[in-house]
Amino acid sequence: MRALTRLGLIGLAAGSLYTHSALAAVEIDQLPYIADQAGETYVLSRDLSVGSGRAITIRADNVVIDGQGHTLTYADRGAGNGVYVDYPVSSLEIKNLTLKQGRHEPRSGEDSHAIVATGNHRGLNIHDNTILISRGGAQSGAYAWGMRLGGNSQRSWGNRIAYNTIELSTTSAGYGISLDPNARWQGQIHGNTIRLARMDRQPAGYGRAIALSGRGPVEISDNTIELAADVGQAQAISLWGGSGHIIRNNTIEAASYKTRAILIDGNSDDNRVLDNKIRMNNQRNGNEASAGIRIRYGSDNTMVYRNDIDVSEGNYTIGLRIGESGGYGVPRNTIVRDNRIRSQMRAISVESGSDVVFYNNVAETTGPEWTYALYAYASSKLRFNHDRFQGSVRLSNGSRDISFCATGLQSSDINGTGYELSAKDCGYPAKDVPVAPAGLAAH
Numbered sequence: 001m002r003a004l005t006r007l008g009l010i011g012l013a014a015g016s017l018y019t020h021s022a023l024a025a026v027e028i029d030q031l032p033y034i035a036d037q038a039g040e041t042y043v044l045s046r047d048l049s050v051g052s053g054r055a056i057t058i059r060a061d062n063v064v065i066d067g068q069g070h071t072l073t074y075a076d077r078g079a080g081n082g083v084y085v086d087y088p089v090s091s092l093e094i095k096n097l098t099l100k101q102g103r104h105e106p107r108s109g110e111d112s113h114a115i116v117a118t119g120n121h122r123g124l125n126i127h128d129n130t131i132l133i134s135r136g137g138a139q140s141g142a143y144a145w146g147m148r149l150g151g152n153s154q155r156s157w158g159n160r161i162a163y164n165t166i167e168l169s170t171t172s173a174g175y176g177i178s179l180d181p182n183a184r185w186q187g188q189i190h191g192n193t194i195r196l197a198r199m200d201r202q203p204a205g206y207g208r209a210i211a212l213s214g215r216g217p218v219e220i221s222d223n224t225i226e227l228a229a230d231v232g233q234a235q236a237i238s239l240w241g242g243s244g245h246i247i248r249n250n251t252i253e254a255a256s257y258k259t260r261a262i263l264i265d266g267n268s269d270d271n272r273v274l275d276n277k278i279r280m281n282n283q284r285n286g287n288e289a290s291a292g293i294r295i296r297y298g299s300d301n302t303m304v305y306r307n308d309i310d311v312s313e314g315n316y317t318i319g320l321r322i323g324e325s326g327g328y329g330v331p332r333n334t335i336v337r338d339n340r341i342r343s344q345m346r347a348i349s350v351e352s353g354s355d356v357v358f359y360n361n362v363a364e365t366t367g368p369e370w371t372y373a374l375y376a377y378a379s380s381k382l383r384f385n386h387d388r389f390q391g392s393v394r395l396s397n398g399s400r401d402i403s404f405c406a407t408g409l410q411s412s413d414i415n416g417t418g419y420e421l422s423a424k425d426c427g428y429p430a431k432d433v434p435v436a437p438a439g440l441a442a443h
Helices: none
Strands: 002-011 018-027 033-035 041-043 053-058 064-066 071-074 080-085 090-095 098-101 115-117 122-127 130-133 147-149 155-162 165-168 175-179 184-190 193-196 207-212 218-221 224-227 234-240 246-248 251-254 260-265 272-274 277-280 290-295 303-305 308-311 317-322 334-337 340-343 346-351 354-359 362-365 372-377 380-385 388-390 393-396 400-405 419-422
Touching: 053 071, 071 080, 115 122, 147 155, 165 175, 175 193, 193 207, 207 218, 207 224, 224 234, 234 251, 251 260, 260 277, 277 290, 290 308, 308 317, 317 334, 317 340, 346 362, 362 372, 372 388
Parallel strands: 018 041, 033 053, 041 064, 053 080, 064 090, 071 098, 080 115, 090 122, 098 130, 115 147, 122 155, 130 165, 147 175, 155 184, 165 193, 175 207, 184 218, 193 224, 207 234, 218 246, 224 251, 234 260, 246 272, 251 277, 260 290, 272 303, 277 308, 290 317, 303 334, 308 340, 317 346, 334 354, 340 362, 346 372, 354 380, 362 388, 372 393, 380 400, 400 419
Antiparallel strands: 002 018, 340 346
C-alpha cells in the first residue's frame, strides 16, 4: 500500500464531518483489500485480479474508490464480488473503474455480482464505471449481476447510480442494476448504458437490465438499454412490488423475443412512466407476445404519459398491454395520456382489465386486417377521450361499460358491443403532467 499526493479529505475530529485538505491518497496494489479509513481516497494505478471472494471491501464513511481507468478482475477461480459494501456507510463514491468478471462460472447457491451495497446506506454515488459480466445463470440459483442494491427492509437514501456502462451475456437471469425486495431505496438511476446479449430465461430466470422490487422514490431516467436478438424472455425495466418510482426519458431498443420493454407487475403501485422512447423489432414468433409497456397483476395508480412506442417492425408484439390478475387483482386507476403507439399486431390491448382512462393518444396498427389499433377482451370501465385510432377496434368476450368521447369513431368502426359513443368531450380528471417524486438525490 503506497501513499500518493492528492487533494483529499481530512477528519477534523473523531466522528466529525470531513472537509477537503491536502492528504496522501492510498494506492490499492494488491487484492483482496479492505478500505476501512473514513475520509480516504483509494486509487488503482494498475490492473488487478483476485481469484475468489471480495476483491474490495468497504467499511468506512466518506470513502472514494477511484479506478483511474484500470480493470479489476474478480471471481477468476471461484465465486466473489468486485466491490462489497460491508457496513452501512455514508457518502461512498465509486468511479472510473472497470469491473470484469473472471473465468469462474457460478454454481447453484453462488453469486458473483460486480458491486454489492445492500444495507442502510446514505449517499452512494456510483458513476462512470464499466461492468463486464459473461458468466452466470447456467444453473438454477446461480447469479451474476452488475449491481445489487438495497437490502430487505433497509432504508438507503440520497443515492446516485449514473453514467455506468454494463454489459451482460449470461446464460440466464442476468441483471444490470437490481434493487432488493422490500427495500426502501431513494435516489437516481440516470444516464446508464446497459446491454443484454446471449441470454434466455432458463434455468435461473428472466434477464433484466434494471429491476426494482423495493419502494422508492427512485427516478429511472435517461438510460439507454439494448436487448439483443439472441435474448429471450427478458425485460429492460422491470418493477415487481416496486412502488413510488418514476421511469422517464429512457431509450429502449429490443430485438429480443418474448420481451417487455417496461414491465409494471406484482402489486407495483403509484408509478409514473413518461417520455420514454421504445423500439422493438423482434423477428421471431412464439406463444407469448412481447410488449412495449406491460401493466398487470394488481399494479394500481399507474400514469403512462407521452411515450413514443414503436413496435411496428416486431413480430407478435403489442405496444401497450394492460390487465390480468394473476391472483393479485386487476390493476386499477391506470391513466394513459398523450402517447403515440404503433404496432403490426395490437397497438393497445386491454385484457381482463378495468378502470382505465385514456386521453389524446394515437394508436396505429400497420399489420393485416386481423390486427387492431384497440383490442379489449373481457374488460370494463374503459374511458377514451380525444384518442385517435388508425386501424380496427374490437371489443370482445363480454367487454362492457366502455365510452368513446370525441374520438371520431362511428359505430361502423367498432366490432363489438357494450360501449357508448359521444362526439363531445367527456372531461378528464388529471390534465397536469406528473412531476418527479420528492426526496430524490440531486445531480
